[in-house]
Amino acid sequence: MARKKYTEVERDLMKGIAQNLRLVLVRKGLSQKDLAEGTELSTSVISDYLNEKTLATPGSIQRIADFLKVNKSEIDPTFKSNTIDINFNKIPLLGTICAGQGLLAEQNIEDYVYYPFASQKQPDYALRVKGDSMIGAGIENGDIVYIKATNWAEFNGQIVAALVNDCEEGMLKRIKWTEGSAAMQLIPENDKYETKELNPGEFTICGVYMGHFKPAND
Structure with missing residues (x-):
């Protein structure tokens, strides 16, 4: 049939x-x-x-x-509406970000993904992960991460999307700092990768992590 x-x-x-x-x-x-x-x-x-x-x-x-x-x-992104609204909880997917040594995060919308929690604060965009440096946080190669746009972390130890040295090399890492020290640490969740220790002027935060999901295999 x-x-x-x-x-x-x-x-x-x-x-x-x-x-x-x-x-x-x-x-x-x-x-x-x-x-x-x-x-x-x-x-x-x-x-x-x-x-x-x-x-x-x-x-x-x-x-x-x-x-x-x-x-x-x-489950159903239109449930709270009497009519179909395909933009409900629709988040732009802006390309890839490296969970490794750095990869261009292209500011071009390649698709849209859905954020299923209508009552919670919505992310601003999503990125596709390439690499395995955040596997300790359950974030694997090919996962889609939800990001809230902001230029600084909300708390010490938060996972952030960062651009290092203004070279548009995006990476997903956990940021930590120590009181009295100007240096910031961008820390992977995989022992194969090294922690980057940078001054605030050497990198830019472009968003904070709000969750992720694993797309179905094609």
Whole structure:
């Protein structure tokens, strides 16, 4: 049987539901099989939802939300609206940032991702991670990180997106400082990489980390 042809609006909604659902599954530590068994939906139906092949029905979304013990709005980005609004919680993906020795963070929107928590403060943009220097924080190569735009960390030890030496070489690191010292440390979460110790004038913070998710494999 041929698959239904979806409109552009429906395809955007499918993408938002799939991204939100993957994020919740990672947060809950559950697999596709766990979700299928818990909701009594077939594994092929769950796979189609996660791979943006089928638009989830309202009844299926409710069953999924009930099983995962989350609000329906964490799965369906249009739940709080009476009409479809594909811009709800839509965050621009601005390219890549290195969780390693540095990589250009291109200020070009390559796609949009969804942030599933409507009641929380929204991130300003997202970046794709390339490298493994933050694996100790659970951030791996290919992950998408949510970033709030700001020029300084909110607290000592926060994970930040930083540009070193004004060369547009972006990196994701944990920033720490010591009272009485001018030097700042950009610290990896992987022993293979060295900590960078810099003065404030030698780097720029372009945002702070607000969470991440692991995209489904193509």
